[in-house]
Amino acid sequence: MSFTKNLINGTNFDHESLNALQKVTLRAVVMAFLFYGLVAIEGMIMRMVEVGHIPQNPLPDMFFHPYHFFSIMTVHPIVGIFGSTYQLVFAAFTFLVPYLTKKPLYSVKLANITWLLITIGTALSWIAAFVWQYAPLYTLYWPLPADTHQFNVIGGIVFIIGVALIMVGTLGFIYNIYATIFARVGVHKNKTTKELLISGFGIDGFLNLIHKLQGKQPYSKEPALALPVVAIFRGTVDTFLDALVILGAGILILVYLVFDATGHALDVTAIDALLYKNFFWWGLDLVADGLVLIYVAGSWYLLATLITGQKLFMENVARAALMLELLVSWMVWSHHLLADQGQPEMMKLISGEMVTAFELLTQGLALFITLVTLWKARPLKMTMELKYLLGGLSGFGLAVPAAIIQADMGMNRVLHNTQWIIGAHVHVALIVGLYMTLYSALYVLWPLVTNNTKLYSHKLSNLHFWLHLIGGIGMGAFMGMAGLDGMLRRHLYVDGQFNPDMIYAAIFGSMLLLAWVIFLYNIVMSVGIKGLVGIFLPAKDPTPAYGLDEELQPADDPEFAKN
Amino acid sequence: MTFTNSAELLSFHWVAYTIYAMIILSVVAWFGYNLTRKDAKSVFRIPFYWYIAFLVAGGVGHHIFTYNAIPWVSQDIDRHNITPDAKYEFKIKEHKWIGLPKQIVIQCGQTVEFDVHSEDLVYGFGLFRQDGSMVMQMQVNPGTDVNGILDSNDILWTFNHNGVFDLTSTEYSGPKQYSEDGKDLMLVKNFVKVVGCKENGGKQ
Numbered sequence: 001m002s003f004t005k006n007l008i009n010g011t012n013f014d015h016e017s018l019n020a021l022q023k024v025t026l027r028a029v030v031m032a033f034l035f036y037g038l039v040a041i042e043g044m045i046m047r048m049v050e051v052g053h054i055p056q057n058p059l060p061d062m063f064f065h066p067y068h069f070f071s072i073m074t075v076h077p078i079v080g081i082f083g084s085t086y087q088l089v090f091a092a093f094t095f096l097v098p099y100l101t102k103k104p105l106y107s108v109k110l111a112n113i114t115w116l117l118i119t120i121g122t123a124l125s126w127i128a129a130f131v132w133q134y135a136p137l138y139t140l141y142w143p144l145p146a147d148t149h150q151f152n153v154i155g156g157i158v159f160i161i162g163v164a165l166i167m168v169g170t171l172g173f174i175y176n177i178y179a180t181i182f183a184r185v186g187v188h189k190n191k192t193t194k195e196l197l198i199s200g201f202g203i204d205g206f207l208n209l210i211h212k213l214q215g216k217q218p219y220s221k222e223p224a225l226a227l228p229v230v231a232i233f234r235g236t237v238d239t240f241l242d243a244l245v246i247l248g249a250g251i252l253i254l255v256y257l258v259f260d261a262t263g264h265a266l267d268v269t270a271i272d273a274l275l276y277k278n279f280f281w282w283g284l285d286l287v288a289d290g291l292v293l294i295y296v297a298g299s300w301y302l303l304a305t306l307i308t309g310q311k312l313f314m315e316n317v318a319r320a321a322l323m324l325e326l327l328v329s330w331m332v333w334s335h336h337l338l339a340d341q342g343q344p345e346m347m348k349l350i351s352g353e354m355v356t357a358f359e360l361l362t363q364g365l366a367l368f369i370t371l372v373t374l375w376k377a378r379p380l381k382m383t384m385e386l387k388y389l390l391g392g393l394s395g396f397g398l399a400v401p402a403a404i405i406q407a408d409m410g411m412n413r414v415l416h417n418t419q420w421i422i423g424a425h426v427h428v429a430l431i432v433g434l435y436m437t438l439y440s441a442l443y444v445l446w447p448l449v450t451n452n453t454k455l456y457s458h459k460l461s462n463l464h465f466w467l468h469l470i471g472g473i474g475m476g477a478f479m480g481m482a483g484l485d486g487m488l489r490r491h492l493y494v495d496g497q498f499n500p501d502m503i504y505a506a507i508f509g510s511m512l513l514l515a516w517v518i519f520l521y522n523i524v525m526s527v528g529i530k531g532l533v534g535i536f537l538p539a540k541d542p543t544p545a546y547g548l549d550e551e552l553q554p555a556d557d558p559e560f561a562k563n
Numbered sequence: 564m565t566f567t568n569s570a571e572l573l574s575f576h577w578v579a580y581t582i583y584a585m586i587i588l589s590v591v592a593w594f595g596y597n598l599t600r601k602d603a604k605s606v607f608r609i610p611f612y613w614y615i616a617f618l619v620a621g622g623v624g625h626h627i628f629t630y631n632a633i634p635w636v637s638q639d640i641d642r643h644n645i646t647p648d649a650k651y652e653f654k655i656k657e658h659k660w661i662g663l664p665k666q667i668v669i670q671c672g673q674t675v676e677f678d679v680h681s682e683d684l685v686y687g688f689g690l691f692r693q694d695g696s697m698v699m700q701m702q703v704n705p706g707t708d709v710n711g712i713l714d715s716n717d718i719l720w721t722f723n724h725n726g727v728f729d730l731t732s733t734e735y736s737g738p739k740q741y742s743e744d745g746k747d748l749m750l751v752k753n754f755v756k757v758v759g760c761k762e763n764g765g766k767q
Contacts, residue, residue: 064745066738137735141685143705150737273685273704274714314611339687340702341716345640357622360647364618368611371594379601390595397587405580408626409640410633414569414697417687417733424580475585486696489688490735494745497695 006525011454013527015534019541020108021095022449026535028091028115029442031448033520035122040513042076047506050487052496064494064522068109070135073490074159075126077138081164083122083285085434087115089172089295092441093232095449096302097177102184102227104545106179114172121165128159137304137490139284140249142276143268146256156257160250167243167250174240181225183408186548191224199224200233201326209288212316227294227305227315231298232321238290238329245283249276274342282333288426289359290329292434294322296396297366299437303389304370306444309376310470318369325362332356337408339416348409363400367393384461388440391469395433399425399472415483419498422489423479423505432511439468448546456525464519471511478505564632567723567764569698572633634721635699638674642719646678654713655703655732656682658740658749663730666753671760671767674721680713681705687733688716690755692726700733722757724764731752 018026049058049069062068094114098105106113126136132155136145145156182196198204199220207219225233253272259266301312312318334351337343370393380386402424406415415421446455455461482501487493496502524532566572597603630636638645650668653662669675679688681703689700699720706714728753732740740749761767 065743066741066745069745070735070738133738135738139735141734144684144735144737147684147737150739269705269707273706277685277704337702339700340704341718342704342706342714349640354623355628357626360622361615361618365615368609368614374598375594375605378598378603380598382595382599386598387595390591394588394591397591398584401583402580404622404625405576408629410572410629410636411576413633413635413639413699413701414573415702416702418697473588480580481577484577484696485694486691488733491733492745492747522753 006456006528008530010171010524010528010531011456011526013450013453013531013539015527015531016540017451018371018535018539019543019546021111021544021546022099022451022540023535023539024108024115025091025095025449026113027112028087028094028118030532030535031115031119032084032087032091033516033523035079035087037516037520038126039076039084040509040516042072042079044506044509044513046072046076047502048135050231050493050496050502051499051506052494052502053264053497054496064492066492067133067135069492070137071129071133074135074137075129076161078125078166079122080430081138082118082163085430085438086166086170088119088438089459090114090170091178092299092438093177093295094173095445096233097180097229098545099448099547100184100205101181101188102300102545102548103180103183103188104543104548106176106183107206107542108542108544110172110176114169114176117165117169117172121162121167121169124162124165125159126162128155131155132158134159139490140280141331142271142273142280143256145253146260146268148257148260148265153257153261157254157261159255164247164250164254167247170239170243174236174243177232177236180230188224195224202230202319202321202323203233205230205316206323208316209320223319227296227312227318228302229318231294231301231322234326235291235294235298238286238294239332240285242283242291245279245286249258249280249283271471274337274340277337277340278333282330284335285336286329289332289356290326292429293329293359293363293366294325296392296434296437297322297325297363299388299441300366300370300393301373303385303437303440303444304373307383307386307389308373308380310377310434313369313372313376314468317365321362321365324358328355328358328362332359332407332474335403335412338409338412345399353408357404357513358403359400361493363396367397383443384458385440385443387465388436388443391465392433392435392437392440394469395428395431395436395472398476399429399433402428417488417490418483419479419487419489420483421484423476425480427479428473428476432469432476435472436468439465450527453526456522460518460522464515464522467515467518471508471515474508475505475512478502478508566633570692570696570724573696597656635719638719638721642676644715645674645719647719648673650676650678652678652680654680654682655686658732658736659750660730660749663751663754669722669755669757671725671765672721672723672755674719676717676719678715678717679703680715682713684736685734686736686749688718688730689733690720690728690730692728698726698728702734703732722755723760725757725760726755727753728755728757 045063048057049063051057132152132154134151204220204223211219256266305312331351332355334347335356338348338352386550392418405411407419482498487498683705685711686703687700688703690698701718703716731747731748742748
């Protein structure tokens with residue numbers, strides 16, 4: 001097939017053959033990867049600024065302006081975490097929960113509203129930073145977001161409305177997922193809500209372990225929910241709590257900005273800055289140390305079983321560990337406040353150090369179970385999904401200990417707010433750990449979601465893999481080294497003070513950008529522009545499920561079928 | 564093993580983490596290679612409970628090690644019971660340091676308290692060597708007590724090596740910390756000077 005034909009028609013992709021669930025999944029995926037590209041470009045702009053005013057730097061002067069630089073830094077995580085990662089994860093789970101539970105999605109309409117709200121919300125936040133240069137950073141440390149001496153009020157209001165829309169979309173996703181899990185149709189027709197709750201929280205796995213130790217019969221031979229669904233169920237608890245906290249902070253900021261706009265500025269000292277930090281970090285940390293780790297563990301388990309076609313090793317332990325991870329995630333926020341001298345020492349010690357160290361245990365356990373499951377099934381073919389899964393495991397293998405090292409009262413004194421944490425930990429965790437896990441899921445789900453569409457080029461997939469892996473680890477490593485050399489993470493350096501580290505980080509960062517271009521090209525050539533547009537056209541087949549042969553009758557909820 | 568300043572700690576950390584990163588990447592690469600081989604055999608077995616014990620020991624042992632090897636940890640926890648050799652107190656308002664001495668000269672081995680108050684935003688207080696590496700830092704939160712007295716953000720630090728250190732805010736407090744062309748307006752060059760130490764640190 002010629003280049004033009006491929007570009008327009010793809011390989012064998014037929015968007016008209018997709019049902020409503022497949023289409024809504026793909027819509028969110030497309031938006032997620034477009035936002036990923038935006039984030040990669042933003043990251044490169046900031047990296048080039050940090051390279052400094054050297055003759056070889058092609059970046060125009062306007063990017064070195066502090067308002068411009070910090071506007072980009074403010075929206076970079078909003079677009080990256082919410083616009084891209086959240087959308088991608090939500091898309092995968094919106095498809096997987098009905099697929100794994102063999103039930104229809106509660107509401108395709110709600111799933112459509114979810115991706116639209118997150119997309120619009122992300123765009124609004126980005127516009128607030130681009131047009132009004134609203135730049136309090138994602139940390140929103142009080143009272144900076146309400147500081148109208150530095151920032152435009154309208155910009156602030158638009159930004160907060162954007163974030164609020166993202167959170168409302170998130171709540172829509174949560175409702176859809178729980179409504180699907182708790183729907184008593186199909187295999188769950190005879191299950192009670194209590195049984196589903198016990199399974200969702202992993203209590204059945206825990207009781208199975210206790211029974212085994214006591215030499216009794218298992219509490220539940222066939223748990224009501226599959227393990228990946230348990231992880232989704234559990235991680236979504238944190239997603240919910242996090243959405244409430246961010247919405248709460250957003251409302252607070254909005255009230256202050258609106259009063260300011262009307263000429264009746266409120267007293268910002270009425271809010272205690274340290275208390276606010278505790279509240280905000282408790283919620284925000286549920287993303288980093290809660291839902292991400294739980295969702296990722298669940299995804300590893302799913303991928304390991306799908307790739308090997310075998311049962312997960314130590315499944316009951318995995319179920320119980322997910323419960324532990326949830327509890328741990330609620331009590332670790334103080335590791336963000338180890339440099340705050342007003343924070344009680346006992347909270348630093350218990351929450352910041354000791355409970356945080358448990359993440360080494362829970363994530364290490366997930367790593368172990370996944371690796372043993374793979375090992376027991378060898379020899380395996382080195383498929384794209386397996387490669388990406390190993391990449392994802394490496395990413396977390398590097399990034400989790402990097403964080404545990406810094407979550408220490410001694411180390412934090414010299415590492416807090418440096419490039420170490422954002423490079424060696426955050427970027428390696430997200431780009432290598434999380435994204436490579438998601439790419440693995442994408443390659444596993446690709447035939448299901450696209451009705452066996454042939455991928456345009458296997459070589460390009462491989463090239464994407466290596467560029468992404470090397471670029472991600474390399475960029476994180478050199479950012480981390482700059483951090484050890486004293487480079488701060490939320491600081492503007494325009495004279496290239498931390499070269500050559502920043503030059504190397506920029507080189508590896510450009511590999512990441514190139515990887516994304518190659519991936520996008522491969523996908524567009526597979527589905528074609530017609531197919532890409534077709535994804536956003538209404539589905540002819542309204543089926544909100546995948547792989548169900550018979551129509552399901554709800555047990556006792558006549559309203560369910562209407563959605 | 565005791566680290567006498569952050570430069571020694573950061574160098575140790577650089578080496579230790581690099582070795583760890585190389586090991587973990589090699590193990591995954593080796594693992595991936597052997598996954599595809601028919602005749603691959605387990606080189607060694609990792610008993611599950613030993614693995615868990617290793618993780619627990621790593622997580623807890625790391626903190627025990629740093630508590631004993633890094634002197635500022637116990638000093639920080641117990642700082643309200645320690646009388647410093649000198650105390651410096653100043654404020655920050657609208658991205659400007661208020662009441663800041665031009666330079667502080669500290670004798671080797673002295674323990675100094677810095678107490679910083681913010682009148683408006685969250686800032687940071689950080690000292691940096693001339694090569695840019697960090698000596699130490701803390702957050703500076705705004706706020707007052709019930710009597711309207713500004714909250715303290717205090718840190719004790721013992722200086723064991725000669726040097727001249729720059730001061731800047733280590734927390735983002737808005738773009739007004741910088742000039743139009745991106746220069747840090749809160750940077751105070753040569754703010755702290757430590758004298759009287761031996762070449763490798765410690766009192767003469």
